[in-house]
Amino acid sequence: MTVAPWVNYRPEIKILDCSIRDGGLINDHAFEDGLVKAIYDTCVAAGIDYMELGYKNDKKIFAPDKHGAWKYCDEDDIRRIVGDNDSPLKLSVMADAEKSDYKHNIIPRDQSVLDLIRVATYIYQVPTAVDMIKHAKDCGYEVSINLMAISTVQEKELQEALDIFAQTDVDVIVLVDSFGVLYSEQVHDYIKRYIKAGESTGKEVGIHAHNNQQLAFANTIEAIVAGANRLDATMGGIGRGAGNCPMELLISFLKNPKFNLRPVLQLLQDHFVQLREKLEWGPLVPYNITAHFNQHPRSAIQLRESDHKDNYVEFYDRCLEDA
Amino acid sequence: MTVAPWVNYRPEIKILDCSIRDGGLINDHAFEDGLVKAIYDTCVAAGIDYMELGYKNDKKIFAPDKHGAWKYCDEDDIRRIVGDNDSPLKLSVMADAEKSDYKHNIIPRDQSVLDLIRVATYIYQVPTAVDMIKHAKDCGYEVSINLMAISTVQEKELQEALDIFAQTDVDVIVLVDSFGVLYSEQVHDYIKRYIKAGESTGKEVGIHAHNNQQLAFANTIEAIVAGANRLDATMGGIGRGAGNCPMELLISFLKNPKFNLRPVLQLLQDHFVQLREKLEWGPLVPYNITAHFNQHPRSAIQLRESDHKDNYVEFYDRCLEDA
Numbered sequence: 001m002t003v004a005p006w007v008n009y010r011p012e013i014k015i016l017d018c019s020i021r022d023g024g025l026i027n028d029h030a031f032e033d034g035l036v037k038a039i040y041d042t043c044v045a046a047g048i049d050y051m052e053l054g055y056k057n058d059k060k061i062f063a064p065d066k067h068g069a070w071k072y073c074d075e076d077d078i079r080r081i082v083g084d085n086d087s088p089l090k091l092s093v094m095a096d097a098e099k100s101d102y103k104h105n106i107i108p109r110d111q112s113v114l115d116l117i118r119v120a121t122y123i124y125q126v127p128t129a130v131d132m133i134k135h136a137k138d139c140g141y142e143v144s145i146n147l148m149a150i151s152t153v154q155e156k157e158l159q160e161a162l163d164i165f166a167q168t169d170v171d172v173i174v175l176v177d178s179f180g181v182l183y184s185e186q187v188h189d190y191i192k193r194y195i196k197a198g199e200s201t202g203k204e205v206g207i208h209a210h211n212n213q214q215l216a217f218a219n220t221i222e223a224i225v226a227g228a229n230r231l232d233a234t235m236g237g238i239g240r241g242a243g244n245c246p247m248e249l250l251i252s253f254l255k256n257p258k259f260n261l262r263p264v265l266q267l268l269q270d271h272f273v274q275l276r277e278k279l280e281w282g283p284l285v286p287y288n289i290t291a292h293f294n295q296h297p298r299s300a301i302q303l304r305e306s307d308h309k310d311n312y313v314e315f316y317d318r319c320l321e322d323a
Numbered sequence: 324m325t326v327a328p329w330v331n332y333r334p335e336i337k338i339l340d341c342s343i344r345d346g347g348l349i350n351d352h353a354f355e356d357g358l359v360k361a362i363y364d365t366c367v368a369a370g371i372d373y374m375e376l377g378y379k380n381d382k383k384i385f386a387p388d389k390h391g392a393w394k395y396c397d398e399d400d401i402r403r404i405v406g407d408n409d410s411p412l413k414l415s416v417m418a419d420a421e422k423s424d425y426k427h428n429i430i431p432r433d434q435s436v437l438d439l440i441r442v443a444t445y446i447y448q449v450p451t452a453v454d455m456i457k458h459a460k461d462c463g464y465e466v467s468i469n470l471m472a473i474s475t476v477q478e479k480e481l482q483e484a485l486d487i488f489a490q491t492d493v494d495v496i497v498l499v500d501s502f503g504v505l506y507s508e509q510v511h512d513y514i515k516r517y518i519k520a521g522e523s524t525g526k527e528v529g530i531h532a533h534n535n536q537q538l539a540f541a542n543t544i545e546a547i548v549a550g551a552n553r554l555d556a557t558m559g560g561i562g563r564g565a566g567n568c569p570m571e572l573l574i575s576f577l578k579n580p581k582f583n584l585r586p587v588l589q590l591l592q593d594h595f596v597q598l599r600e601k602l603e604w605g606p607l608v609p610y611n612i613t614a615h616f617n618q619h620p621r622s623a624i625q626l627r628e629s630d631h632k633d634n635y636v637e638f639y640d641r642c643l644e645d646a
Contacts, residue, residue: 005508006506006508006509048433059537107567121371130352138361156584180500183576184507184541184544184545184548185328185329185548186329188644193529213540213572213576214539214540214569214572215540215541216533216537217536217537217538217541218507218537218538218540218541218542218544219541221506221507221541222507225507225508246537246611248608248611249536249537249568249611251507252536252611252614252615261615261639262636262639265608265635265639266635266636266637268635269634269635270631273633285559285571287590288569288571288572288575289588291575292575292584295634304487310592310596311586311592312589312591312592313588313589313592316584316585
């Protein structure tokens with residue numbers, strides 16, 4: 001234990017930008033190529049380790065006329081932005097259990113520009129997720145498992161899931177606070193538990209925090225303190241509902257000289273001031289309220305899209321009734 | 324150590340609302356009576372322990388034609404809002420070292436509706452602050468000492484100041500992160516140190532956090548974990564620059580049934596949606612930047628008032644030059 005560990009940095013720590021993937025949940029993944037390219041260029045210039053371009057989800061389930069390209073991340077669409085990705089930045093997509101036709105859409109790595117497949121699962125889909133991990137590993141990718149909505153998962157079931165993941169070839173296990181309800185003491189406990197589960201088979205642990213209670217950045221720091229080395233963040237904190245851990249704050253905290261804050265600020269100035277006029281995200285009061293009740297933010301998103309978006313008390317009463 | 328301490332609450336914890344005092348730094352303390360009364364009524368309804376109405380600052384230094392009533396908190400102005408304060412809510416004002424004619428303006432408690440005097444000081448004003456503490460205690464008040472801009476204070480000088488405060492009759496010593504730069508590990512260290520300094524003479528320790536890095540709420544939680552029992556917060560997080568720890572999040576966290584979230588939501592709905600159209604506060608990018616450099620937010624405030632308020636990169640470069 002050093003006297004002031006925050007002065008230095010841990011070289012093992014890697015950042016994944018999921019601006020397009022999580023931010024796409026606001027606009028059905030219909031971002032213009034120019035913005036996707038700008039974020040890609042920023043990630044490269046800022047020394048970010050991974051960029052997640054979107055989902056590998058099934059066009060039979062998500063109709064292509066209602067969603068943008070980043071819902072599916074076809075190889076041609078990705079290459080339109082990144083070419084052969086002649087950069088140190090690694091590229092990622094997320095595949096949801098039951099929403100992805102992974103056996104057809106996740107192709108061998110030597111035919112793809114992608115490096116990392118992130119499998120997202122709810123607790124009741126774990127066996128499907130395990131099959132997805134196996135497929136992606138067999139294809140040659142680095143693979144991560146993201147167990148979502150952790151604040152609704154019973155401890156015994158979580159332990160079972162962690163034990164199952166530990167026996168797979170997955171590389172990273174990510175703590176996902178989908179509802180943005182965790183406080184720092186809880187994050188610390190979870191990360192320690194994830195690390196313990198994965199250490200015998202050499203897994204890294206990550207964190208994906210949501211900002212419903214203005215804690216996404218703080219909880220990411222707490223996860224670092226507890227030993228997590230894989231961090232999700234987004235430019236300007238963009239993401240569904242309350243959004244995510246803001247990249248600009250995280251890079252400032254991390255202090256590893258391989259990261260550069262200035263290109264991120266340039267992106268925010270050039271693109272995100274305008275974007276905020278079109279899309280809404282951030283820790284607004286309705287998201288504070290759904291987090292208070294450990295509820296999915298979808299009701300708060302609906303409220304914000306309605307003509308009574310600031311009726312906080314009526315919304316609070318409704319969430320309380322539903323609790 | 325309990326297995327999940329966040330399920331319960333610590334009854335010793337008390338909240339101080341400083342919406343008008345700190346928020347008044349945005350608008351020269353020119354809030355309308357209606358808003359001050361609404362916040363007062365909300366504090367009472369929400370079970371908040373203290374409300375800070377403003378500063379007891381000197382009219383010779385701060386011209387009355389340029390500032391609202393809450394810069395001075397004359398007894399008559401306070402009583403216009405609260406009458407004789409027939410409620411359990413205690414009332415507070417802040418007096419700045421060198422900016423307050425405290426010997427004339429802080430009157431005996433039995434002639435005042437006030438309960439708590441908070442003395443604010445920079446490290447180079449400590450002897451003046453000690454004299455102010457003595458005066459306020461002699462007048463019969465509960466007294467707090469707020470050592471500002473802690474992130475610029477050398478450790479040895481901080482220890483000297485804490486030892487001096489420990490020997491006074493002050494009741495509470497407050498950690499004040501004026502520039503909003505502290506991370507949780509630092510907050511933990513500081514609070515432990517403040518507690519150690521004050522414990523032999525029975526002082527409580529408090530926290531006043533700023534939100535420059537979206538950490539005001541998180542750092543307040545960390546201070547609680549480390550043992551602080553006196554917490555500053557503001558409605559909607561209102562406050563100079565990036566603002567403060569939001570009351571609505573803090574009450575949700577604390578879980579003490581004496582606190583009520585619903586009246587706070589009502590206030591935000593009825594008054595703060597409009598207020599946000601007139602006044603700007605919150606953890607905007609320029610405040611992230613000044614915190615990154617451990618600088619006072621005044622340059623960021625000036626930027627936000629200019630016609631190039633979103634020129635983040637130029638502002639970053641300027642802060643870097645000044646660093």
